[in-house]
Amino acid sequence: MATSELSCQVSEENCERREAFWAEWKDLTLSTRPEEGCSLHEEDTQRHETYHQQGQCQALVQRSPWLVMRMGILGRGLQEYQLPYQRVLPLPIFTPTKMGAAKEEREDTPIQLRELLALETALGGQCMERQDVAEITKQLPPVVPVSKPGTLRRSLSRSMSQEAQRG
Secondary structure, eight states: OOEEEEEEEEEEEETTTTEEEEEEEEEEEEEEEEEEEEEEEEEETTTTEEEEEEEEEEEEEEEOTTSEEEEEETTSOEEEEEOOOOOSSOOOSOOOOOTTSOGGGSOOOOHHHHHHHHHHHHHTTOOTTOOOHHHHHHHSOOOOOOSSHHHHHHHHHSOHHHHHHHO
16 A cells, blocks of 8 residues: 655744744645455356456545545545544543542442552552752753853854854
8 A cells, every 4th residue: 555645844933922833744645555346256167267356446545634634536536524632641540539429329440540649558658760950950051151142042053163163
C-alpha cells in the first residue's frame, strides 16, 4: 500500500504587539489500497495457467486545525466530518469526593492510586535520595536577564563554532 502525505506549516509574527503564532499539521494523506469487491481470478486447468487481478482505489484524508476531517475515495467526492473537541490535558484519575458525604456514599479509590499509596506506605513516606529545594537550585545555572528582546534571538542563532571563533 503506497501512501503520500502533505504537511502544512503556518507562522505569524506581530512585532508591535510582541505576539507570535506557529502551527504544523498533517494536512493531506493519499493512500492506494485494494478495492473491495473488484477482483478477477481465472484458472485454466488444461493449460495450467492462472490469472489474478485486483482493483485499486486512492483513499484521501484531509485534516485541518479547526477539527474538520474530509475523507473519501479520489474521484468520488469527500465526506466532511466535524471532530469533537479534544482535551489537551489528560483526564483526571479520580474526582474528589464530596466533603460532607458519609463514608458509605464515597467512591472507592481507583486501583492505580491504591497501588501508589501502598508503595508509599511500604517506603515509609521517605525518599532515600531526597534533596532540599535549595540544593537543587544551587546546581542550576544562573539566570541571565535579557536587556533587549532581539539580543536573545541573535545569540541563540549562532552556532558553537562561530562562538569559538569570536573567542
